[in-house]
Amino acid sequence: MMPQKAIVFVQTAYLGDLCLSVPTLKNLKKFFPDYQLIVIVKSGLSTFLKELNLVDEVFEIKKRNWMSYLEVKNKILKNFEVEILISPHESITTARFVLGFKSKYKIGFEKFWNGFIFNLRVKKDLRLPDALRQLSLIGETIVTGK
Secondary structure: OOOEEEEEEEOOOOHHHHHHOHHHHHHHHHHOOOOEEEEEEEOOOHHHHHHHOOOOEEEEEOOOOHHHHHHHHHHHHHHEEEEEEEEOOOOHHHHHHHHOOOOOEEEEEOOOOOOOOOOEEEOOOOOOOHHHHHHHOOOHHHHHOO
C-alpha cells in the first residue's frame, strides 16, 4: 500500500501564531482536498486544531527536546508521502527539523541563511498582517504548479 500524499505545515510557535495560521490551513484544504493536512505544533496546542476540525493529523513536539522532533518526523515519514512542506515559523531549530524531509515543495520565508533548506522561499512582506503573510506561502507557484 502506497503512503498517502500529505502536506505538512510546521507552526511550532505559540497559540496566537497558530490562530493566525487558520486562513492558510483552510486554503490548503480547499486547494488540496485529496491530501492529508498534517500540522506540527508545540505541546499543548493540538486540541485547538482538533476542535476546529480543520486538519487531518496533528503532531506535537516538545520544545528543546530534539528527540520529540525526531519521533514526529519518523512517524510522518513512515506513514505519509510529503509532497508539500510549509513552515511560517522561522527558527533555526525548525529549519533543522525541516531539513530532513524530502518533498517536492519546501516553502518558507526567505532568510539569508535558509536557501539550502527551502526550495521555494517567499519574501516576507512586513507591510501585511501576519495572517496574510502566511497566505503568501501558498501563492501561485504551489496552487498552479508553475
